[in-house]
Amino acid sequence: MATAPAAPGGLMRLRPPPPRCVSPRASASRAPCIWGTPPRLRLRRRRALALAAPSVASAEAEAYTEPELEVESAVQALEALGGVPDPTSSSLIEGSWQLIFTTRPGTASPIQRTFVGVDSFRIFQEVYLRTDDPRVVNVVKFSESVGDLKVEAEATIKDGKRILFRFDRAAFTFKFLPFKVPYPVPFRLLGDEAKGWLDTTYLSHTGNIRISRGNKGTTFVLQKSADPRQILLSAISARTGVEEVINDFISSQNGTKTDLSILVGEWQLLWSSQTEGESWSSVASAGLKDFQIIKEDGKLKNSASPFPGITLNATGNICKKGSGNTFTVSMKEGAVQVGGLQFPLDAQGEFVMEILYIDNKIRISRLNQHMLVHLRIANT
Helix, strand or coil: CEECCCECCCECCEECCCCCCCCHHHHHHCCCCCCCCCCCCCHHHHHHHHHCCCCCCHHHHCCCCCHHHHHHHHHHHHHHHCCCCCHHHCHHHCEEEEEEEECCCCCCCHHHHHHCCCCCCEEEEEEECCCCCCEEEEEEEEECCCEEEEEEEEEEECCCCEEEEEEEEEEEEECCCCCEEECCCCHHHHHHHHEEEEEEEEECCCCCEEEEEECCCCEEEEEECCCHHHHHHHHHHHCCCHHHHHHHHHHHCCCCCCCHHHHCEEEEEEEECCCCCCCHHHHHHHCCCCEEEECCCCEEEEEEEEECCEEEEEEEEEEECCCCCEEEEEEEEEEEEECCEEEEECCCEEEEEEEEEECCCEEEEEECCEEEEEEEEECC
């Protein structure tokens, strides 16, 4: 694996082996990105950027035919409007930012060419200026199951907009190794090649959009990284990779003891790991669809509406089992409600519910073989 000098535009000239899915023709033909994010913004990202500026109509976000030109127009509009004054002095600039769009200057570093158009990589920049060791960290996340590459730089605030930096270390972190793998770049020997600067030309007052320009003429549009709960909800909405995101989410949270009082409320089921092959009586009994109400006295009610005008109800009790986060659920009876008529439904069942995570809005649990994600919609 070869190395090359640092690119003063804000990214190391690292030369990893090119992924098989990237061809030189593709790299040359696409409007490239310095950190590898696909140059064509997804619609929701273009819309978010456009909506950040009142002068850029939301309808315009729906009609982009040349994304790069349209985004550059939105960038200029935001810069003209102005955001937070002296952004380097604001705490809003701190934290992890995901790259959603970039342009590339005429001379590109090898990593720019390597990662262009590779959808499986996510690119972030972490900014930490209010510490004893101020830093800017560029992160290439290969996947949650593989790991990432971090390229770190010492940072110095020059003025209200400009950050000076000098790259000083880089390393791979792989999930299957218990240690980091240093990237063999001779930072101290690179001299000025390892230096650069980054101007923040726009920082939204909400702190969720940042526009920066590098010393090589590259424009970066970044969005403040969503918190883990938002990432989970986005994965559920997209119905892709949900179980992997749930596992990552749970592992990133500190375990807390759960009692019945935390479970009290009205919950809506957002996602279940499997419901195929289940009878409707089983779905109602286990609460694998729609809504669940838990009362302070331990009474529990599941409601599901498989068809308009038809509701399946199952009632029972929930009580804590032992000192952990495990509960016993005993469903006693059920009913099918059709308009004003009600018919009996065999919804008896015994279940073990383990609470894997819970807060004031989200509940993740395991009910026998099912993984469930609920959203709290009301307190009872």
